[in-house]
Amino acid sequence: MIGLIIYSSGGNYRVKTDQGIFKCKPIGLFRKNNIELVVGDKVNIKIDQTIGQENLNTINKLYERKNEFIRPRISNIDYVIIVTSVVEPYFNHFYLNKVISFFQIKKIKPILIFTKVDLNKNQKNLDLINKYKKLNYEIFIFKNYIDLKERERFLNLIENKFSILTGQSGVGKSTFLNFIDQNLKLKTAQISFALNRGKHTTRHYEAFEIINNSFIVDSPGFSSFKIDLEVNQIAKNFLNFSKLFNKCEFKDCIHLNESNCYIKKTVDLIFYNDYLKLIKELKEKY
Numbered sequence: 696m697i698g699l700i701i702y703s704s705g706g707n708y709r710v711k712t713d714q715g716i717f718k719c720k721p722i723g724l725f726r727k728n729n730i731e732l733v734v735g736d737k738v739n740i741k742i743d744q745t746i747g748q749e750n751l752n753t754i755n756k757l758y759e760r761k762n763e764f765i766r767p768r769i770s771n772i773d774y775v776i777i778v779t780s781v782v783e784p785y786f787n788h789f790y791l792n793k794v795i796s797f798f799q800i801k802k803i804k805p806i807l808i809f810t811k812v813d814l815n816k817n818q819k820n821l822d823l824i825n826k827y828k829k830l831n832y833e834i835f836i837f838k839n840y841i842d843l844k845e846r847e848r849f850l851n852l853i854e855n856k857f858s859i860l861t862g863q864s865g866v867g868k869s870t871f872l873n874f875i876d877q878n879l880k881l882k883t884a885q886i887s888f889a890l891n892r893g894k895h896t897t898r899h900y901e902a903f904e905i906i907n908n909s910f911i912v913d914s915p916g917f918s919s920f921k922i923d924l925e926v927n928q929i930a931k932n933f934l935n936f937s938k939l940f941n942k943c944e945f946k947d948c949i950h951l952n953e954s955n956c957y958i959k960k961t962v963d964l965i966f967y968n969d970y971l972k973l974i975k976e977l978k979e980k981y
């Protein structure tokens with residue numbers, strides 16, 4: 696039977712199939728070949744309830760992965776849903792731009808959710824959201840709720856897709872998901888003002904089935920997201936750079952001090968500065 700791994704914890708898995716969800720263990724071959732199964736994997740399982748009291752169902756085949764990530768351990772992602780709060784925590788566009796670019800390099804489309812817009816008192820934040828709109832990203836504005844039409848639009852977008860939800864702690868990932876699917880009732884936390892950081896309330900990776908065979912993994916905050924980037928990849932994939940870098944004079948332009956750099960000339964300063972900051976961060980790493 697073919698299925699999708701929707702939960703993993705300490706070598707125990709839950710696999711969703713046409714016949715329902717089954718608790719499974721992988722056959723020894725996986726360990727022998729050093730293959731760790733992860734949430735998002737498409738697998739074959741064998742149902743075997745005859746041994747002892749336990750349901751000993753086994754996973755005996757892994758189908759080829761479309762993509763895979765080390766941390767979090769997840770595979771076959773169609774969309775990344777990036778949640779950014781405009782206040783508490785502050786509008787961290789640098790982090791957002793970095794995550795967008797990381798996933799664009801992997802050819803995974805981002806969906807941007809801006810939260811806590813009801814608490815916003817600063818026009819600059821709204822202007823910034825508009826800058827993302829101009830780059831043609833799929834955007835949703837969350838004010839502790841979104842209206843039915845927007846909810847529909849979101850559900851249509853993720854239909855039959857496997858998506859990962861990410862964003863810094865406390866931005867409202869779980870709150871947003873609970874709103875989209877009122878049956879989920881994920882734990883949410885009050886932000887801790889003392890630290891100006893949200894408390895971690897999401898502990899494990901689990902794909903939640905939102906209606907219509909659409910799955911979303913609610914992952915912990917970004918600190919545990921392993922982001923590996925290279926300068927020349929960033930130079931071609933940062934935000935909308937893929938549409939622009941061909942117009943730079945040099946084919947391998949990294950948009951710093953090269954002459955006739957189209958990107959330096961045309962990209963919004965706030966985004967260009969984030970690009971510089973990211974390049975600096977990468978260069979310091981090596």
Ligand SMILES: Nc1nc2c(ncn2[C@@H]2O[C@H](COP(=O)(O)OP(=O)(O)OP(=O)(O)O)[C@@H](O)[C@H]2O)c(=O)[nH]1
Nearest residue numbers: 811839864865866867868869870883884894895896
């Ligand atoms: N006013 C307002 N509060 C919000 C909004 N979105 C989330 N919150 C609040 O922000 C706090 C943190 O929300 P969570 O959903 O727990 O955040 P999270 O991103 O899941 O956090 P972690 O699981 O720790 O990564 C909660 O108190 C929410 O009620 C919003 O749009 N408006």
Ligand SMILES: [Mg+2]
Nearest residue numbers: 868869896897
């Ligand atoms: Mg959460």
Ligand SMILES: [Zn+2]
Nearest residue numbers: 943948950956
């Ligand atoms: Zn350039």
